[in-house]
Amino acid sequence: MRVITLLADCLLWLAPRTFIRLAPESWLISLCHRTKKEKWLGNFQLGDRVIRLPGNVAVKYGAGVLPGEAATQHYAYQHVDPDIVRVPQVYRYFQDRSSPAWPTGYLFMEYIPGQNLKELINLDANDKITKRVTRIISHLGEIKGGTVPGPVGGGVPYGYLWGDDGAKTEFSSLVDVNAWINRRIELLEKTVDLTAYPLVLCHMDLCRRNIILMEDKSICLLDWGRRVALYRFDYQGALCKPEMDLVMIRRAFHIPAPSL
Template sequence: MELSVRLSPQRRLIHQCDKAKAQCNVVSGHDGGTQVLRISDSIVAKCGPGVRPSEAATQKHAYRYLSCRAVRVPEVIRYFQDHSDASRPVGYLFMEYITGKTLADLDFGVDDVPSRLAGVIAELRRLPGDVPGPVGGGVPHGPLWGDDASTEEFGSLEDLNRWLNKRLEPAGRTIDLRSYPLVLCHLDLCSRNIMITEGDMICLLGWGHAGFFPRFFEIAAASCVDDEAAYAQDLLRAIQGVAKPTEKDQECVDLLLKARPASSRY
């Protein structure tokens, strides 16, 4: 089946996705938005207007370079966009199906998840980057950027500094990120994106917000995660335990969160 997905015409694969919807082979999501569809015993397709090339590229990078002993990442088999509606292209991300249950499905019933997440976050931070944002370029997405996107692709930390400082200007504050190395950050570690596999490993899903950023961006993203309160608190503690933020780091987190609502005005 994997070879078929790699070689089949796009229209045939789109038809397979439509057939999976009609047969109610929906793993998650809702009609009209992003859905994950079971295509075969070993492959799922994530499809929708919000499934972007940058997500596929970042997930591929994570699969290739993260230690499989520390964290599982589904292998990307193929990605393309359907431009039938030029104003609203639909992305199709075909990937390995990994058996397990997300923390949302488990109702947070795994006691050692916070400590295990700390190890996963430490592994993410091991991967360096040169340019802020998703692997291969693109506009960053997610709640840190206001209305779900920065509206700008960053070519350097100076670009990111300028973007943030423009939004901090009304508050009379500034931020300087130039001394911080860029590391891989997931930025969407909500319970539906963390799976416990049948082999009792943590698997990270949902790479649409991920990219290379200063390490404390993961703390800022966890501070505004939309999830059950107890889980959100455990997640934040786990990240802080790994990051061990300095006073300057915490000040930068506060400034990121201050810039976030201002982003909606630009």
């Protein structure tokens, strides 16, 4: 076992991306659980964990790391304009089903160095960042998301729009999600019809901790676990009307409205 561990560590240093793509799943799982706490990215005492491996590789793993997150992040990486926004490249995803009732997802991706915006205290003084994130929201709204609502490749949607436990169902059509929304608002004695609107790529959790200001001043969006193809109207995601983009940014970043 020690020989395998040393071999895995050596291969990871020499050719990290090739190793990640070709190594047995058991090797990669062991590697993740042997990583020391100083390589953890963030304070994850509970829930999913993110760690950094040699060769600018990051791993997110846990029961909440689902196939839809990997598929949607890969789709975003392929379709965004990197001159507007960066998305970490996905190297590999698999699930450990040794506990069938509680499978653990492992998402291996590009590590993005830079400053997390949650550490940028005086965001009010940096109006350029706010304008650039506004442009990113508009750009995501230009990326078509197919004809089936939800995560790329299928799955139950999770995020603010869907409640604490997600939508609890997998949508197969625009009609399905429209009916779901109307059931949620029936106590208001109102209905909506959104079936005429196209589905676009949505981030659904656009907040400081999920935004990296890179060394070359590029902006990168992290954590695609709640991202779906949906109508371009959601409040906290990337689904607001163009004229409301700045309002969303101010609310998401806790920036007060300018005095009149």
